Amino acid sequence: MRPILIAGNWKMHKTQAEARQFLREFAPALQASSVGATPQRQIILCVPFTDLAVVVEETRGSGIAVGAQNLHWEDQGAFTGEISGPMLTELGVRYVIVGHSERRQYFGETDETVNWRLAAAQRHKLTPILCVGESLQQREQGLTESWIVGQLDRALPGIDLQNLVIAYEPIWAIGTGKTCAAAEANRVIGLIRQHLGADHLPILYGGSVKASNIDELMAQPQIDGVLVGGASLDPQEFARIVNFQTLTPAAAAP
Ligand code: 13P
Numbered sequence: 001m002r003p004i005l006i007a008g009n010w011k012m013h014k015t016q017a018e019a020r021q022f023l024r025e026f027a028p029a030l031q032a033s034s035v036g037a038t039p040q041r042q043i044i045l046c047v048p049f050t051d052l053a054v055v056v057e058e059t060r061g062s063g064i065a066v067g068a069q070n071l072h073w074e075d076q077g078a079f080t081g082e083i084s085g086p087m088l089t090e091l092g093v094r095y096v097i098v099g100h101s102e103r104r105q106y107f108g109e110t111d112e113t114v115n116w117r118l119a120a121a122q123r124h125k126l127t128p129i130l131c132v133g134e135s136l137q138q139r140e141q142g143l144t145e146s147w148i149v150g151q152l153d154r155a156l157p158g159i160d161l162q163n164l165v166i167a168y169e170p171i172w173a174i175g176t177g178k179t180c181a182a183a184e185a186n187r188v189i190g191l192i193r194q195h196l197g198a199d200h201l202p203i204l205y206g207g208s209v210k211a212s213n214i215d216e217l218m219a220q221p222q223i224d225g226v227l228v229g230g231a232s233l234d235p236q237e238f239a240r241i242v243n244f245q246t247l248t249p250a251a252a253a254p
Pocket residue numbers: 009100169173174175176177206207208209227228229230231
């Protein structure tokens with residue numbers, strides 16, 4: 001049985017004081033039934049580098065795992081502004097997002113450097129969360145499937161599928177309020193799984209996930225969890241996402 005992963009990506013939000021305040025409100029809002037659910041619901045908070053130490057400290061013993069939002073492929077060196085795998089593991093970080101579309105779009109990251117970053121994460125026993133997804137233009141041109149397969153094929157040479165999470169994040173659904181229809185997200189994630197031939201691999205959906213659509217998304221058989229941006233900044237809303245309700249197949253039908 002694949003685990004369920006509910007990951008928040010705070011992006012460039014929250015000072016340490018704001019992170020502490022979030023945790024004070026978030027922890028009590030988690031329902032015991034969702035924390036102890038089967039399959040296990042793993043909560044992951046992917047926070048800015050400056051918040052990592054505080055969030056690791058404050059969540060110790062809670063079952064909440066902490067993730068970074070990027071890492072460099074070298075362990076050390078003259079790479080001003082970058083952070084390496086050993087720097088993250090020393091803090092108690094367990095996950096790291098790699099290849100988010102904002103890194104690709106605004107910071108020039110390529111499939112080649114994404115591959116190097118994935119390898120570095122695994123070398124240091126971090127679990128990378130690899131993001132893939134198509135633009136609106138690619139979707140409209142019917143290129144969704146070929147683009148995603150290409151991204152995977154370029155990012156994954158030499159990468160161990162046993163210690164990997166994939167997030168399907170259609171770019172047009174990120175921060176726009178336009179969620180991909182649950183059935184369509186399920187279809188694309190099914191294609192990714194089939195392409196990789198890895199039944200055990202957790203694959204998440206990301207893009208305008210909210211308290212109002214989480215139940216329907218999580219009712220899809222291929223969707224193993226979510227990567228949540230904006231809605232993970234609010235402790236009550238993110239707790240509701242973690243506490244998603246399991247819908248019966250009939251209730252989940254559109
Ligand atoms: P939003 O949930 O704000 O659309 O962001 C999704 C995302 O990019 C998560 O990595």
